[in-house]
Amino acid sequence: MRQLLFVLLATTVSVQAQPQDSLIRYVQPLIGTAKMGHTFPGATVPFGAVQLSPDTDTIPYAVDGKYNPDVYTYCAGYQYDDPTIVGFSHTHFSGTGHSDLGDFLVMPTAGALQLNPGVAEAPQTGFRSAYQHANEAAEANYYRVKLDDHQILAELTTSTRVGLHRYTFAGQEEAHIILDLMHGIYNYDDKNVWTVVRVLNDSTITGYRQTNGWARTRTVYFAMSFSKPFKSYGSKSFEDESVYRGFWRKFDQTDNFPDIAGKKLRMHFDFDVEVGGQVLVKVALSSVSMSNALANMEAEIPYWDFDRTKRDGRALWENELRRIEATLPTEADYVNFYTAMYHAALMPTVYMDLNGQYKGLDYEVHTAKGFTNYTSFSLWDTFRAFHPYLNIVNPSRNADIVASMMAHYDQSALKMLPIWSHYANDNWCMSGYHSVSVIADAIIKGVYQGDAQAALDACVATANYRRYEGIGDYIDLGYIPDEKNGTSVSNTLEYAYDDWCIAQLAKYLGRQDIYDTFIKRSENWRNMYDSSIGFMRPRHIDGTFRKDFDVLETHGQGFIEGNTWNYSLYVPHHPEGLMEVMGGRARLLGYLDSLFTMHLPDKFFANTEDITREGIIGNYVHGNEPAHHVVYLYNIVGQPWKAQERVRMILENQYHNGADGLGGNDDCGQMSAWYLFSSLGFYPVSPGTDEYWLGSPLVQSATINLENGKRFTVEAINQGAKNVYVQEVLLNGKPFEGYKLKHSDIVNGGTLQFRMGSKAKK
C-alpha cells in the first residue's frame, strides 16, 4: 500500500507543477500556522467564501463549565505541531485572536466505521488520522496530505463558494466518508442550535447548520455531492433522542433515512473502493438556502475535474499577486512578501450567493445590487493598514467592503456600523468604531463611489450610540471613566481618532456642523494624558487619575492588547500635538528610543496577548496592533534614520519563512499589510488623511499595477542588507522633500526612488 501511495504522490506533484515565472510559487500558506499566527494552511481563492482546511484538533470551549485555554490555539483549526488531523472543514478565519466557524467537517476513512474523532495520542481510537509534514503540501488553492491511519491521499481545492475534495484510496477495502455536523472551532457544548440534512439521491445531500457561537445567530446552508454514488449511508445523534417529538419511531432513522435533523449529528457515507480508487466531494455553501447552495455548486464547479478547479483558483491568485511585481533581495524575502500578499487577500470573505442573495442582520434575504457583499471585518486590526492597502492595490474590492458596511448599518436593529462583522452578526469584538476610519479613508481617497453623505450620517449615528461601550460618558465627560469600563483609556484614544476621521469626512463633504462637533471630540485624547508621569492613564469620574497603575502591565490598566507605553503614542491623527503635550521633540525621541530598547521584565510576557515573546522588541509589541504606526513617528522628531533602521529591523525580526514565521496573530491581514507597506517604503500613519509616511524599503524594486491602468514603481537604488538608510528620495526624477507621500502621488502613477546607504543621513 505504502509503495503505491508514493506513486500517487508523485503523479500529483507533476500535475501541480507551475511555470517558473509564477508568483504563486512563493506563497507558503503554512507560514503562521505554528504558535500564535492563527493562519490556516488549506485551500481558498482570493477573499473566497470557502476556506477548506484541515483541522488538527477539536477542542471543547469549556471543560466542566470552565473556559479551556487550549481552545485559543485553535482559532484557525490547525496547529502545525499537532500529530493528527480530524478532518477538513469549510470555513476558517485567518489570524484572529478569538474564533468560530469550522463548518461541515469531512473526513475520509478506510476500514471499519468510526463515528468518534478519537484522541490525538491514539488516533486509531477514532476517525482522525496521524500525518507527517513530509507528506503534506500547502499552496495557493491547493492542500495535500497523506492520512497515515487510512492510507488515503487527501487533496483540497476550491472555487469562491465551493470546496472540492479528492480522496485517493491506497487500499482495496471498505471506505467511509464522515460528515461531522457537530464539529466546530470554538466548540461550545451547546453551540449547535440545530442541524438538518436531506439526502436527495445516492450522491447528493443538502442541509444546514445553525450555531450560537461568536456569531450569536448564524445559519450556513450546504449542498454536498459525491463523484461516486454511496452504497449506503447513516446518521447518529449524539444527544438525547427525545428531540424527536413525533412518531419517528415508525422509521429506522439510523440507516439510509433521508430526512434528518437534530442538534448533534454525524453522518457516514459508505463506499467500496479499489486500489487507487478516487472519490471526489463537492461542498457548496450559502447563507440563504439549500437550493442556493446547490445552484452555487452547479454554477461554479459543474464538472468533476479537480485539476481544472485547482488551476482556475491558482490563476485567480496569480492575478491577485501580480498587482505588485516586486524584485526582492532573497528567495526568503519573496516568500515573505508574496505570502503577505496572500494573507492580505483572505479576508474579508464573500458573503453572497451567485444570484446576489445573502441573509442580512435583519434575518431577511437581501440581494446585493451593484456590489459584492462581504463579511468578517476585524476592524480594530484592519483599519490601520489593511484597508489603506486595498485602497491602493485593490480599491474596487474596498469600495464593495464599504458598501457592505452600509448594508450592515441599514439592517442593524441598533443602526450601527459594524464593529466586527461576522456572517450577518456583529460579535462586537475589540474597541473603537473603526468602520468610520475605513469609510472616511475610502471616500477621501476617491475609492468609494456610493452615497457619501449617507455614509457620513451612518458614521455620526454610530459615534453617537450612547449605549455602546462608554460612548455616552465619553460624549459627556470627554473621556470614559475608569469606573465604567475596563479599557477606558484605549477606548477614549481610539474614539478620539475615529472622531477625527468623521471630522475629516465632514470637512470633505462640506458638513461644517458635523466637522465642528467631531474635530472637538478628536481632541479628547488629551484628557487621558497624565503629565505627572508622562503617560496616558485611567481617570476617574471625578477627574482624578487612578492611583494604582503599572505602566508596563497590559492587563487591567485601562487598555486592551497593549500597555500604556505602547498606547500613549496612539494619537495617529495629531502626533505633533502629542509631541507638544509630551514636552517636545527631545522627550518624544527619548520615549521612542526607550520603547524599542528597554528591558521588559519576564513577568510581563505571560500577560501580553496574542503574540510570542519574539513578537516583542524591547517594550515595543509588534505582534499586537496599537503601536503599528509608532516606528514612523521618528520622522517628526527629526531622526528619520531611526525609523528607517527599525522598520528594516522589524521586517527582518518579525516576519520569517516557516510555520512559526509570524510573531503574532496575522489578524485578518493587518500584520501582513504592515509588512507590505513597510517593504514598499511608506506607511499610512493616520488613515483618513491622504498621506503616507516614509520609512525604508525592503524591495529592490516594486511596481504596483493600479486598477486605473497606471503603474506606480518604487525603486531602492543601492539596496542591500546593510543599506537600510535613505540617502535621497526622488519622485518622478525630482528630489522629494519631507516624509509625507500623497495618495495622489501614487494613484497618478510614477516612480518613487530611494537611494540607499549604510550610514544614516543626519
Place this chain on the structure above:
Amino acid sequence: MRQLLFVLLATTVSVQAQPQDSLIRYVQPLIGTAKMGHTFPGATVPFGAVQLSPDTDTIPYAVDGKYNPDVYTYCAGYQYDDPTIVGFSHTHFSGTGHSDLGDFLVMPTAGALQLNPGVAEAPQTGFRSAYQHANEAAEANYYRVKLDDHQILAELTTSTRVGLHRYTFAGQEEAHIILDLMHGIYNYDDKNVWTVVRVLNDSTITGYRQTNGWARTRTVYFAMSFSKPFKSYGSKSFEDESVYRGFWRKFDQTDNFPDIAGKKLRMHFDFDVEVGGQVLVKVALSSVSMSNALANMEAEIPYWDFDRTKRDGRALWENELRRIEATLPTEADYVNFYTAMYHAALMPTVYMDLNGQYKGLDYEVHTAKGFTNYTSFSLWDTFRAFHPYLNIVNPSRNADIVASMMAHYDQSALKMLPIWSHYANDNWCMSGYHSVSVIADAIIKGVYQGDAQAALDACVATANYRRYEGIGDYIDLGYIPDEKNGTSVSNTLEYAYDDWCIAQLAKYLGRQDIYDTFIKRSENWRNMYDSSIGFMRPRHIDGTFRKDFDVLETHGQGFIEGNTWNYSLYVPHHPEGLMEVMGGRARLLGYLDSLFTMHLPDKFFANTEDITREGIIGNYVHGNEPAHHVVYLYNIVGQPWKAQERVRMILENQYHNGADGLGGNDDCGQMSAWYLFSSLGFYPVSPGTDEYWLGSPLVQSATINLENGKRFTVEAINQGAKNVYVQEVLLNGKPFEGYKLKHSDIVNGGTLQFRMGSKAKK
C-alpha cells in the same frame, strides 16, 4: 374599579349584538373545552392561520425527565375548569389528542412587573390571573374575559393571519404587556430551539420562534404592533447567559435593547394607562419571514378598529355557516348543529402568506400557484367524514387541501404524502396512509381538478414506501406480523382500505396495472380475521395467531384507539365480504347488537384513550374514530331501523351544549362532521365510493347551498324526538329504493324527503 369595569362589559356587549336572523349566534366555541373535547374557545376565522385563544395553564411535558400526564389535558391550551388564565397565544389545534403550538403568549398586567406565570393556586405569584366564567364570552371570532387580578378586560378577534387584542384597563396605574416566548403547548424543557426579537420602533417589534416539538423543525415569524407607544421595554433570558458568546457585555441587554436572541426569553412592554384606557395589540404570523409577517399585518388589519375586524371575521363565519340552512327541533339542536359546522371549519389552517409564500418541507420558500396552501391534516381522523363533508359543502376548499397534500409530497425527502401534516413537517401520528382516501374521494367526486395521474402516482409511491410502519412486511406477507409492530392489526386493516381507494382511483383513471395490484392488496383484511374466535387478531410471522389476546382490551392487542370489537368491523370498502367471512347476516347482526348493548367492565374505561366514559355506548366507542361507520352497517343486515334509532341515540347522547358537550376529542372536525352527516340523514361509509348510506335525519329540514349554485334539500316529514324511524324516502318526489345515496344525487341539486314515524318499518 370594579364598577367601572361592568360599565365597560356592558358597552362591549352592546357592540357585539347581532341581528336576530344570524346563524353565528348559535356558535358556542366553549363546547368541548371541558374534559376530553380539546377544543379552544378563542377567536379565529374559518380555517384561519391564527387561533388567538386563552391558555389556562402552562404544563411542562415532563417533570424530572418523566412524562407528565396532565399535559394531555392541555392539547388546546384551555381547560374549562381551570381557575386562571396565563395569557393569550396565537396558534392552537382543535380537538387533537396530542399537541404543540401555543406561540407568542401575550398577557396584559396591572401593577408591578412580573415575568413569571406563577401558579394556579396563587395567581398573584405571577402574571397569570384568576377569572370567572360569568365574565367570559366566547363567540365566533370574538373572545372576552375579565382578568380579575389585573382588573383588565381582555378582548380578542382575528383576521386570517393576524390576531388583534384589545385590553381595557380599569385602573389608572403602571401597566405591562408581557410577551412570553418560552410559553408553549406541550412544553418540552428544550422545545424552544431559538428565538429572536427585534424592536423596530416604540410600537413595532418583529421576531421568530423556532421549536422542536411535535413538529420537529418549525419556525414561526411574527410582527407585533401596539396602538400606543410603550414608554420602555425589556427582556429576560431564563437560561445560562453564556448563549451570548460575543462581546455583548458591551451593552445592557435587559432594558430597551432592540436586538434580542436566545432560547428562553420573556419580554415586557411598559405603559402608563388612564382609567378605562385601552391598548390594542396586533400580532401577525408568517412561516417565511418577519417582513412577510409585517406585510400580512399591514394588509389584513391596516387600522386600529377592533370592532371592524371582529365584524369582518364574523361575516366570514356567517357565510360559512349559511352553506347549510337548517331547521332543527330545538334551540339546543341549533347550537349543536352550527357549533359542529364551526368546529368543522377550524382545521386544516391556511399555511401561506398573503403574497402566496410559505416555507415547505424542504425548508425552502415556495409560492403557492393557483391554490391556497393548508397545513394541519389529522388524516387518520378526518379522512372518514370531514373531507367527504367538505366535498359536498366546501369542495373548493378540499381541492386546495389536496393540492397542499401534493405540494407536501413534492417537497418530502421521503416522497410520501402526508400522514399528519404539521407546519411543513410530518409528525407521523396514527396509522394508515389516508391521504390516498382523501385524494381518491376528491378526484372520483370531481372535486380536485389538478393532475389526477400525478396524484395517483403519489398515492402508489406512498403505499409502497416499505420502510414506513410495516408496509414492507404488509406487501410481502399480506399482513403486518405482531412481532414487527404494536398496532399490526389496525395498520393492516387501514392499509387494506387505503389500497382499495388507490384501486378505485386507478380504475377511474384507467390504470389497470395499478388497479390489479391494489385491489388485491385491499383484500388483506382477510388475513387478520381469526374465524376460530370471530375477531380480527394479531398474527405472527409464521401465520399463527397470537395466543394471549383480550378482545375487550384496547392496549397492546395490535390495535390503536380501539379494541378488536370495534376494529373487526373496519372493512368499510367491503362490508358484504366481511359479513360473509363472519358467517353471514345473522352473525353480523348479533355482533352489532352486542357491540351496542354489552356491558364493558369498568377496568377497560381507564384504558380507552381520548374519551370520557360517556363517549362509550355498550362497547361501541364513539369518542374514537374506528367505529364511526359501524352503526350504518345495520343497513346490510336488513335491519336499517336499528341504524336509524342508534344514529339518533348517538346524536342525542354524544353531542351536548355546554363545555363538556363532546364525548371525546373533536379530532379536527371529524366528530363534528359525523354529527353533520348523520343529522342530515346519510353518511360516507366508504370514502372513495360516490355513495352515502342512509340513516335517520335529526333536522326538520336542511338546504345545502352548493358551490355550483344548486341547492340540495333534506326534509324530514313528521319529524319528532320519538319519530326516529324512516317510513319512506323520496328523492325529488319519487320513491327512493335501497340505502345508498349517490354523490351525483346531491350535487345535481334536488330534494331528499324522509317520512318519519315512531315505529320501525320492518
